[in-house]
Amino acid sequence: MDREIPEHLLKTKNGEPVTMLEAISEALFEEMTRDDSVFLLGEDIGVYGGAFKVTRDFLTHFGENRVIDTPIAEGGFTGAAAGAAHMGLRPVVEIQFMDFISPAYDVITNYIATSNYRGAGPMPLVIRGPVGGGNRGGPFHSQNVEMAFFHTPGLKIVYPSTAKDAKGLLKASIRDENPVIFEEHKGLYRAPALREVLPDDDYVIPLGKARTVREGTDLTIVTYGAMVHKSVEAAETLESEDGVSVEIIDLRTLLPLDEDAIVESVKKTNKLLVVHEDTRTGGIAGEIAIRVSEKAFEWLDGPILRVTAIDAPVPYSGSLEDYFLPQTGDVVNAARYLAAY
């Protein structure tokens, strides 16, 4: 289709700053423009433009063969996306809230993740959607879903923390030959502080590579998603109030995990704190701790600690949810304990 590009998708081209949500829209729009085989499936993504408006105006631009409003059937349309991927298309599935990915768990873990290994061929498929707490969404509109899939070989899991990363990582995910679960934190979507002017070229950020957000010498915080920003806040407090120098690694991709980046930083600072918004038991901190134990035990000068959500369903009421979620103050307290160790 040869139509004018909607204004709100031209911000980067016009040198204007974008939110993380706009960066994601741009990535989808540019990939669909670049490659005819990329198409979208999801609930209310067409006329409505998606529950969070990520695909606003895509329907009028690309037409209903490439922006497909699905029945409410996450298992069904994710499976159908896999079939389309077999036939050479590159589907991007939107799950309205990632909490509702669970009906698709079977097809993702048993079929999609095993496809290449079984000889059924690569599976260029992205499953993306909003995650995370802090919005008073209650138990079914707030979850982080990474660890439900982290244990499944064959999947990649991406969780960006900035507008720039979101765009570059989503493009890389769409171009990847493997299935990617792409988590977008609702609290970051429109966060004013995350607005930035993006490079106006067709940049891609490779999957599997962490980013050093901040260099430091006294301890390392490994984190991702919304917790990157709380960790940075905490690091600034520690620097100004305690003179503690904190290095922060943003994982960006959880699977595969950038073990080298973690180990290298720990060898430099000798102390490690892992911070994640997901719940505690079976959270990624456990995997990171064992890898550091395997690869850098002799460099450690203190226990590996973690700051996480508590092991409970995500509660609805504000006071409960704030208590449930890891806060900047928790990061400060844990880092202080570790720095003094």
Next chain:
Amino acid sequence: MSDSAFGLGRTELHDLYRALCVTRAAEERLELLQKQGHVTGGVYRCLGQEAGAVGAAFALRRRTDGTGDMLCHTIRAAGALFLFGGELIDYFRQYMAKGTGPTRGREANVHWFDFDKGFVGPVSPLGTMIEIMAGMTLSFRLRGEERIGMVFYGDGASSTGAWHEGLNFAAVQRCPMILMVENNQWAFSTPTSKNTRVSSFTEKGPGYGIGAESVDGTDVLAVFDAVRRAANLVRSGEGTRMVELKYFRRRGHAQHDPQDYVDPAEIRKWEKKDPLDLYRARLLEKEWASEAELVAIEQDAFDSCRVAAEEAIGEPYPDGPDAVTDVYTDVSTPHPWTRADSPDPTLA
């Protein structure tokens, strides 16, 4: 529009009107509370759909001692929840996320439970409650109890695997259950035609081997009649049945949705089929109620909502540390040791 009172007496006819008015007044109060900043989360109206939930629930055996019929309502079936004894004050506490509410701030809006009164609130993932109700009513059949269950879901929910799997299981096991399909013609922004190719959900009945009937969901007496007949069949051993309510969602999915994808003429058309207006006119025309009686019912509904809401506003929110309790019945969940105010400041 039904001419007969279907054997209902004056008091029952008035009770039906009261339930409609309470539903309407409760949601209008909720909209006001939301504008005043008291509501946590969304407000989902059932404007135009009140008669479906009220007429259906009225046809069931409602008790308070755990021996009556069971209900799984939806957010658009608050009228059924009220008829089953869900208290207005609890409804407002839930929407305000108060610590005094039945879920103590853990869960939202109509998502709450009372097994004695016989209602089990839904979870958000659509379709699940059909499976749950299939199991609850299976237990009635296995134990030879004369109880039945009723589960509500919208047209859109019918696309989920859980809807199909649950309904098929119920049908095969002859679970004494009525599935109420709230066909309001929209699922968020998606028209029913994009969730199913059939034009009426009654067409799905034969596919499951169960009886299905469609009824005008704006006519409270017609709904009552259809569901009472269905309930009699289900209770006498026929097994699962489906009743489709046909009506229209006159507001957006929730208050955040301006519904600009809906033809305004269509909304205006359905305004003329307002279930409260229709039933009110019928009550007067048939002389089943006087104007003064109706005004008293309306005033009472309005007042009880105002009083309940005001009381709920003054009540406290939960304490943060309560977030760790009740995850298990017997295993305690540690508090975050990193909190300055943690009751459990050990390195956990």
